[in-house]
Amino acid sequence: MAARDDISAEERLIARYFRPLATHPGAFSLGDDAAILTPPSGCDLVLTTDGVIAGVHFFPDDPPESIARKALRMNLSDLAAKGAKPLGFLIAVSLPAGIEEKWLAAFAAGLGEDAQAYRCPLLGGDTDRTPGLIAVSITAVGAVPQGKMVRRSTAKAGDCVLVTGTIGDAALEVWLRRDHALTERLRLPEPMRAHLRDRYLLPRPRNVLADAVRAHASAAMDVSDGLAGDLAKLCRGSSVAAEIDVARVPLSDAARAALAAEPALLETVLTGGDDYEIVLTLPPTQLPAFGAAAQTAGVAVTEIGRVSAGEGVRFLRDGEALTFAHLSYSHF
Amino acid sequence: MAARDDISAEERLIARYFRPLATHPGAFSLGDDAAILTPPSGCDLVLTTDGVIAGVHFFPDDPPESIARKALRMNLSDLAAKGAKPLGFLIAVSLPAGIEEKWLAAFAAGLGEDAQAYRCPLLGGDTDRTPGLIAVSITAVGAVPQGKMVRRSTAKAGDCVLVTGTIGDAALEVWLRRDHALTERLRLPEPMRAHLRDRYLLPRPRNVLADAVRAHASAAMDVSDGLAGDLAKLCRGSSVAAEIDVARVPLSDAARAALAAEPALLETVLTGGDDYEIVLTLPPTQLPAFGAAAQTAGVAVTEIGRVSAGEGVRFLRDGEALTFAHLSYSHF
Numbered sequence: 001m002a003a004r005d006d007i008s009a010e011e012r013l014i015a016r017y018f019r020p021l022a023t024h025p026g027a028f029s030l031g032d033d034a035a036i037l038t039p040p041s042g043c044d045l046v047l048t049t050d051g052v053i054a055g056v057h058f059f060p061d062d063p064p065e066s067i068a069r070k071a072l073r074m075n076l077s078d079l080a081a082k083g084a085k086p087l088g089f090l091i092a093v094s095l096p097a098g099i100e101e102k103w104l105a106a107f108a109a110g111l112g113e114d115a116q117a118y119r120c121p122l123l124g125g126d127t128d129r130t131p132g133l134i135a136v137s138i139t140a141v142g143a144v145p146q147g148k149m150v151r152r153s154t155a156k157a158g159d160c161v162l163v164t165g166t167i168g169d170a171a172l173e174v175w176l177r178r179d180h181a182l183t184e185r186l187r188l189p190e191p192m193r194a195h196l197r198d199r200y201l202l203p204r205p206r207n208v209l210a211d212a213v214r215a216h217a218s219a220a221m222d223v224s225d226g227l228a229g230d231l232a233k234l235c236r237g238s239s240v241a242a243e244i245d246v247a248r249v250p251l252s253d254a255a256r257a258a259l260a261a262e263p264a265l266l267e268t269v270l271t272g273g274d275d276y277e278i279v280l281t282l283p284p285t286q287l288p289a290f291g292a293a294a295q296t297a298g299v300a301v302t303e304i305g306r307v308s309a310g311e312g313v314r315f316l317r318d319g320e321a322l323t324f325a326h327l328s329y330s331h332f
Numbered sequence: 333m334a335a336r337d338d339i340s341a342e343e344r345l346i347a348r349y350f351r352p353l354a355t356h357p358g359a360f361s362l363g364d365d366a367a368i369l370t371p372p373s374g375c376d377l378v379l380t381t382d383g384v385i386a387g388v389h390f391f392p393d394d395p396p397e398s399i400a401r402k403a404l405r406m407n408l409s410d411l412a413a414k415g416a417k418p419l420g421f422l423i424a425v426s427l428p429a430g431i432e433e434k435w436l437a438a439f440a441a442g443l444g445e446d447a448q449a450y451r452c453p454l455l456g457g458d459t460d461r462t463p464g465l466i467a468v469s470i471t472a473v474g475a476v477p478q479g480k481m482v483r484r485s486t487a488k489a490g491d492c493v494l495v496t497g498t499i500g501d502a503a504l505e506v507w508l509r510r511d512h513a514l515t516e517r518l519r520l521p522e523p524m525r526a527h528l529r530d531r532y533l534l535p536r537p538r539n540v541l542a543d544a545v546r547a548h549a550s551a552a553m554d555v556s557d558g559l560a561g562d563l564a565k566l567c568r569g570s571s572v573a574a575e576i577d578v579a580r581v582p583l584s585d586a587a588r589a590a591l592a593a594e595p596a597l598l599e600t601v602l603t604g605g606d607d608y609e610i611v612l613t614l615p616p617t618q619l620p621a622f623g624a625a626a627q628t629a630g631v632a633v634t635e636i637g638r639v640s641a642g643e644g645v646r647f648l649r650d651g652e653a654l655t656f657a658h659l660s661y662s663h664f
Contacts, residue, residue: 008561008660026376031569032484033410033553034380036476039371044358048366049422049458049471056460078365090381092424092469126381128388132464137424139381139471144368152364221365229340237363328340 014127017108021115021122024088035123037087043143046084050074050224051092051137059177060134064103065110066201067136072114074224075140077205077276081222083150083214084142086120086207092137094130118207148214150280155219155238159281159307162290164206164299166252167227169199171272172265176258186261192254199252203276209301212293213280220280226271229328231279232313238281241310246270246317250302270315271324281307346459349440353447353454356420367455369419375475378416382406382556383424383469391509392466396435397442398533399468404446406556407472409537409608413554415482415546416474418452418539424469426462450539480546482612487551487570491613491639494622496538496631498584499559501531503604504597508590518593524586531584535608541633544625545612552612558603561660563611564645570613573642578602578649582634602647603656613639 019030026036039045052071054060072089079086091111095104115121120140144150173196176183188196205222206213213220219238223230227249235242249270251259258265282290287303294301315322351362358368371377384403386392404421411418423443427436447453452472476482505528508515520528537554538545545552551570555562559581567574581602583591590597614622619635626633647654 008557008658011565028483028485032414034378034414034416034474034481036376036378036481038376038478044368044370045377046366046368047422047455047471047473049424049456051424051426051458051460051469053426053460053462053464055463082364082366084366090379090471092381092383094383094385094467123379124381126383126469128383128385130385130464130467131387132385132462132467135426135462135464135467137383137458137469139379139422141379142366146370149366149368151360153360225340233343326340 010127017104018122018125021108021112024121024123027121027123030124037123037141040143042146044146044149046079046082046142046144046149047139048075048078049137049139050078051135053135054133062201064107068107068111069114069202071136071138072111073203073205073276075138076118076120076207077203077222079140079142080205080207080210081213081220081278082144083148083210084144085210086118087141087143088121088123089138089140090124091122092126094128094135096130096134144214150213150217150220152219152221152234153237155234155240155281155307157240157307157309159218160284160287160303161242161244161279161281161305161307162301162303163250163277163279164209164301165204165277166250166255167275167277168255168269168272169196169252170274171268172196172255172258173200175268186258188254188257192257195252195254200274205276206278206299208297209278209294209299212290212297213278216286216290217280217282220278223275223277223279224273226273226328227279228271228313228315228324232327234279235311235313241308242305242313243308244305244313244315246315246322248302248304250300267324271326271328273328342459349436350454350457353440353444356453356455359453359455362456369455369473372475374478376478376481378411378414378474378476378481379471380407380410381469381471382410383467385467386465394533396439400439400443401446401534403468403470404443405535405537405608407470408450408452408539409535409554411472411474412537412539412542413545413552413610414476415480415542416476417542418450419473419475420453420455421470421472422456423454424458426460426467428462428466476546482545482549482552484551484553484566485569487566487572487613487639489572489639489641491550492616492619492635493574493576493611493613493637493639494633494635495559495582495609495611496541496633497536497609498582498587499607499609500587500601500604501528501584502606503600504528504587504590505532507600518590520586520589524589527584527586532606537608538610538631540629541610541626541631544622544629545610548618548622549612549614552610555607555609555611556605558605558660559611560603560645560647560656564659566611567643567645573640574637574645575640576637576645576647578647578654580634580636582632599656603658603660605660
């Protein structure tokens with residue numbers, strides 16, 4: 001009979017790699033069935049869940065630390081767009097048998113770095129062996145003053161449409177990694193490739209802008225499935241239309257270079273997703289104050305169009321409305 | 333160019349199968365990036381996450397409705413053991429390409445049935461296609477009066493150890509389904525097999541007992557990884573020892589019949605897990621009141637041993653301490 005394992009290998013693994021991340025007192029160092037969270041008084045909790053699967057949301061040879069950080073940041077991005085302050089997160093990790101401790105150590109290190117940077121400690125988790133692929137599912141919890149979560153459904157005709165950061169970088173990187181002929185054709189200089197790679201591996205959720213979004217936006221959502229499709233969801237939810245001036249959609253130098261060489265990539269830029277920027281609407285009167293807040297926070301924001309009565313989103317280039325095969329990334 | 337899909341297939345799928353379950357007003361009919369939850373005043377939130385993967389936690393041909401219900405019930409069981417009242421849950425579902433809508437419809441129907449029965453509505457979710465296997469990850473949120481979550485780490489020497497329901501049924505079912513020779517040898521009558529199958533497919537989380545656990549237990553946890561290992565965790569967390577009288581561990585008729593034919597199965601019964609019962613400790617003075625509450629709730633509870641000073645859990649049979657190869661199920 002084998003030696004008694006009073007402490008199972010699963011417990012040891014959790015203790016070694018995940019317990020150090022559970023800095024929230026309500027996480028009980030992951031030593032209980034559940035975590036507690038005493039909600040900040042006068043606040044609503046904001047809950048979101050998003051995950052990644054190898055081969056779908058990341059390339060299996062992506063660095064483990066960035067896989068972890070991206071999975072957390074996808075959720076932080078939802079909280080940012082809703083004007084919420086992160087309180088903590090729970091994680092479910094499924095690991096194939098071949099995964100080495102080294103991989104897990106790097107994964108946990110990346111996760112811990114971001115948990116600290118975004119003040120979003122680990123509250124609880126679930127680790128499983130899977131006969132399938134690496135999968136990570138995260139649920140993040142945030143707080144907003146009661147009744148103040150920024151919705152998708154509250155945009156008004158006449159509002160300006162704004163977006164943070166730049167659009168399309170991550171989607172271009174995915175395209176380039178899958179299409180070597182295209183990569184050869186574009187021959188982007190290495191610093192530009194590095195920029196796209198970084199934008200794909202490490203989204204920059206705009207949590208520093210959460211308070212400003214809550215103070216000024218009439219509606220907001222995070223851009224994860226593509227600007228075109230996500231804005232369509234926002235407009236549908238708000239029963240309004242929008243017109244976007246494609247020339248004003250903010251692009252990185254790398255994206256501009258890619259588009260100059262291959263104009264058809266515009267569809268990838270506008271519908272590919274994985275941006276983790278915020279698209280928001282606000283009354284024109286709020287524009288100066290929001291702009292000032294964004295500048296203070298160090299986040300670029302760009303006005304790209306207007307909300308109007310009606311339905312549908314039109315992306316206008318030289319006065320012509322673009323048509324897309326698909327507005328956004330869909331898993332089904 | 334394909335027709336514009338203003339509404340993606342993913343959105344349609346969510347709208348058809350999951351939106352009807354999102355009865356909580358803060359779920360916004362799954363039409364936003366996040367859900368809100370206004371915490372009951374004077375309460376702590378209790379958060380737990382647990383999931384299932386095909387081939388690990390369920391057999392791929394298990395009925396989809398029971399897979400869904402089991403995944404939710406695993407989380408409800410954690411809330412019950414912590415003395416918490418369910419408020420809602422978030423779900424992440426990964427579906428291989430081959431899954432038919434029929435499967436998904438049954439899955440959602442089962443989930444909805446339990447969400448209603450346990451008053452635990454869907455708050456939000458995430459659906460993905462996976463090149464791997466079906467996987468479901470759930471995060472459940474509950475509430476307890478502030479500071480009143482029942483911990484694992486607060487058992488005291490002199491306390492009684494109790495367990496709800498019966499132990500070992502689900503683990504026996506898994507064993508029988510994997511070992512046809514054993515099944516042949518045991519030849520359990522069909523009603524007994526049906527009982528084990530039902531206990532495996534549909535755990536019965538003891539949420540009706542949550543208030544009584546909170547009122548009377550000194551410590552509690554749910555039995556999911558095996559009574560022996562889970563009780564060892566509780567004792568380690570509480571820095572106490574326990575002695576369990578194996579003859580008093582509550583068994584179903586089916587489990588008794590299996591053990592009579594194959595005494596070696598006792599280890600499976602005590603360490604196999606998947607029970608989703610509650611193991612708890614309480615001072616002897618609380619025994620009558622807790623017993624009465626359990627009777628009112630219609631849940632069998634059985635005293636199986638005592639907590640003492642020291643460390644380790646001893647399972648005594650005829651005065652001899654049993655030894656096990658493994659105290660509990662471990663994924664690693």
